[in-house]
Amino acid sequence: MVHVLPQLPYAADALAPKMSKETIEYHYGKHHQAYVNNLNNLIPGTPYENMPLEEIIVKAESGPIYNNAAQVWNHTFFFFTLSPTPKSMPSGKLAEAINRDFGSFDAFKEQFTKAAAGLFGSGWTWLAADDNGKLSIVSESNAGNPLRKGLHPLLTVDVWEHAYYIDYRNVRPDYLKNFWELVDWNTVEKRYEK
Structure with missing residues (x-):
């Protein structure tokens, strides 16, 4: 299974000025992408090769595979919680x-x-x-x-x-x-x- 960087549901400048376009370009575009690339390079030939991220997170021992899988999942979860037009309180x-x-x-x-x-x-x-x-x-x-x-x-x-x-x-x-x-x-x- 090849993991991919998910497309954000908003433009890179949509969260500015609270989160700048430059931050999105580096944090999402470079850091997040690097975790995806690292994970894809680490899993071939391992028991994690065809597992979804959540399964890797639960089953992998601490180390490079776990760290990169968790960081891909964590970042996706984080970025998809944010919105330029958020509902401001829970109900x-x-x-x-x-x-x-x-x-x-x-x-x-x-x-x-x-x-x-x-x-x-x-x-x-x-x-x-x-x-x-x-x-x-x-x-x-x-x-x-x-x-x-x-x-x-x-x-x-x-x-x-x-x-x-x-x-x-x-x-x-x-x-x-x-x-x-x-x-x-x-x-x-x-x-x-x-």
Whole structure:
């Protein structure tokens, strides 16, 4: 199976000024593409050669195949959560679950932002659900993904420096503040309803 870089559902400049065209060109066009290329070069002749990304993430031992497969999946998931015309707040069952598990939407955003801002080094902060629909915030270093813990990812923010350095330099909190204005809660709700 050959993995490919998925086409974004918006133009490279559509998220500007919160996420610049240059950031999309480097982060999506170069970093994301490099993970796809690396994975395609690593899997021929291995048990992972014909597996979909999610299966590789769950089954592969830590190392280059896992890292590149997870980074392809994580980045795709991240970019497809963003929108130039996002629904700005959750509703329905997801909103109820956020209120139940975090107290309020504002409390959830505060906890999630604090986790993402405080993650040392490179990685991802996730909103994930267990099989019963209970929500949790999970921070993972490097290519970490909550699929390996049996959880269902709903939302993520990339806190590798390449995600924000062009636009925000070393000020991760400013990046996180603007991230919330790009999250499309329609997409997150559909993931929760599955």
